[in-house]
Amino acid sequence: xxxEEYQKLIKAKKPKEPKLKNALIAFFTGGFMGFFCEILSxxxxxxLGIPKSFSYGIICFLLILCxxxxxxxxxxxxxxxxxxxxxxxxxxxxxxSVTSSALEYKNDxxxxxxxxxxxxxxxxxxxxxxxxxxxxCLLKVICYA
Amino acid sequence: MPSLKFKNVYLxxxxxxxxxxxxxxxxxxxxxxxxxxxxxxxxxxxxxIKMQKMVIDNLLKKNNIDYIIGGDLINQIAISSxxxxxxxxxxxxxxxxxSSFVEALLLASTIIDSENAQNIICLTSSHNLTAEKQxxxxxxxxxxxxxxxxxxxxxxxxxxxxxxKSRIMIKNGTFGKIIDLGVNDAxxxxxxxxxxxxxxxxxxxxxxKKKPDDYDLxxxxxxxKIGINILKEYYKNAFNETLNNVVDSxxxxxxxxxxxxxxxxxxxxxxxYFFCNILTKEKYHKILxxxxxxxxxxxxxxxxxxxxxxxxxxxxxVL
Numbered sequence: 001x002x003x004e005e006y007q008k009l010i011k012a013k014k015p016k017e018p019k020l021k022n023a024l025i026a027f028f029t030g031g032f033m034g035f036f037c038e039i040l041s042x043x044x045x046x047x048l049g050i051p052k053s054f055s056y057g058i059i060c061f062l063l064i065l066c067x068x069x070x071x072x073x074x075x076x077x078x079x080x081x082x083x084x085x086x087x088x089x090x091x092x093x094x095x096x097s098v099t100s101s102a103l104e105y106k107n108d109x110x111x112x113x114x115x116x117x118x119x120x121x122x123x124x125x126x127x128x129x130x131x132x133x134x135x136x137c138l139l140k141v142i143c144y145a
Numbered sequence: 146m147p148s149l150k151f152k153n154v155y156l157x158x159x160x161x162x163x164x165x166x167x168x169x170x171x172x173x174x175x176x177x178x179x180x181x182x183x184x185x186x187x188x189x190x191x192x193x194i195k196m197q198k199m200v201i202d203n204l205l206k207k208n209n210i211d212y213i214i215g216g217d218l219i220n221q222i223a224i225s226s227x228x229x230x231x232x233x234x235x236x237x238x239x240x241x242x243x244s245s246f247v248e249a250l251l252l253a254s255t256i257i258d259s260e261n262a263q264n265i266i267c268l269t270s271s272h273n274l275t276a277e278k279q280x281x282x283x284x285x286x287x288x289x290x291x292x293x294x295x296x297x298x299x300x301x302x303x304x305x306x307x308x309x310k311s312r313i314m315i316k317n318g319t320f321g322k323i324i325d326l327g328v329n330d331a332x333x334x335x336x337x338x339x340x341x342x343x344x345x346x347x348x349x350x351x352x353x354k355k356k357p358d359d360y361d362l363x364x365x366x367x368x369x370k371i372g373i374n375i376l377k378e379y380y381k382n383a384f385n386e387t388l389n390n391v392v393d394s395x396x397x398x399x400x401x402x403x404x405x406x407x408x409x410x411x412x413x414x415x416x417x418y419f420f421c422n423i424l425t426k427e428k429y430h431k432i433l434x435x436x437x438x439x440x441x442x443x444x445x446x447x448x449x450x451x452x453x454x455x456x457x458x459x460x461x462x463v464l
Contacts, residue, residue, distance in 0.1 A: 072285075080287025
């Protein structure tokens with residue numbers, strides 16, 4: 001059996017991933033979280049009398065805090081596996097990746113372990129986020145100049 | 146490559162330790178279990194070292210050991226080396242990923258057969274969370290995996306290969322070739338290892354002029370639920386022969402309700418299932434143990450290199 005035939009055999013035996021189901025789970029989880037945060041934001045505006053932008057900041061802070069705290073308690077990874085991109089794409093996913101790396105490498109030392117591995121998973125998000133933001137801003141300047 | 150034939154080589158003693166998930170699995174009659182992945186240590190690596198150290202200490206209590214042959218999954222086979230330090234016994238470190246235990250048995254049997262030693266410990270272990278850390282993502286990171294992925298088993302196994310007669314006889318064995326059929330998916334190790342597994346089984350049968358049905362059981366290592374089906378199909382296509390009595394330890398070790406994707410993996414998977422399940426049944430007498438190892442590193446996988454695999458076979462007769 002050559003490599004091509006073997007690849008065909010693997011393909012035939014490989015179970016199909018339920019992509020539509022995963023997408024729907026992510027859509028509804030992410031949507032519910034957005035809906036819940038919007039309600040909380042409105043309540044904060046009414047209760048505390050703060051501007052909209054400030055209430056969004058507080059919500060973002062709460063999401064990061066909860067994701068990091070739940071990761072440290074050891075059950076947020078199970079929630080992510082269950083609800084997938086609904087929790088990975090929002091800022092909760094970023095907080096989870098940073099906290100899990102920090103927890104993993106804390107025993108390897110503050111500099112050589114935690115410090116150098118803190119952005120192990122989130123580094124790509126930061127780098128390509130900044131690069132994308134730069135080019136989009138450049139495009140904006142060119143278009144509107 | 147001819148097979149190795151042994152006279153008067155036996156498995157005299159063994160000691161098994163299982164982790165929290167394996168405690169709930171189909172394994173029975175293990176010697177020690179623990180509930181916490183830290184195993185009363187500060188890190189997962191230290192927990193795995195402690196497991197191996199306890200295996201060595203327990204086997205040393207009852208046996209005079211000449212050599213320790215050991216291997217594991219962690220970089221520079223650090224776990225086995227750290228576990229065997231200060232025990233005053235010559236140590237041979239080996240690595241062939243999840244087939245390390247069978248490789249150790251083959252090497253130990255060769256040394257015993259040549260009458261250069263009386264008793265040798267063959268040692269291996271794996272820890273789900275040290276393997277996750279090394280090969281995949283941080284342990285607390287919720288990584289979604291495909292159904293082809295396997296779950297590294299947590300446990301440690303040590304067996305004493307000896308000249309002294311016992312009910313488990315090692316008859317012969319075959320070292321395998323490294324085979325790469327162009328698979329580069331580290332989450333589908335069953336597909337990576339199946340051709341190497343089939344090739345070594347076939348070579349062993351040819352060398353010993355036997356058929357698959359001559360054995361009560363052909364027990365493979367950690368191909369997983371999908372990998373074992375690939376092996377059967379591949380074997381039929383490549384060698385025009387059917388493997389009817391093949392069982393995969395990785396597919397069988399966990400219960401259905403334990404969420405383990407395609408099954409278990411790791412170098413301790415095969416010996417744990419053999420010692421803590423197959424031997425307890427007293428149903429199988431002629432057994433072929435087939436260790437399967439995926440020889441990849443995360444660095445070369447990230448560089449899009451295809452993954453080589455290896456498989457070693459040892460024939461056991463339970464008297």
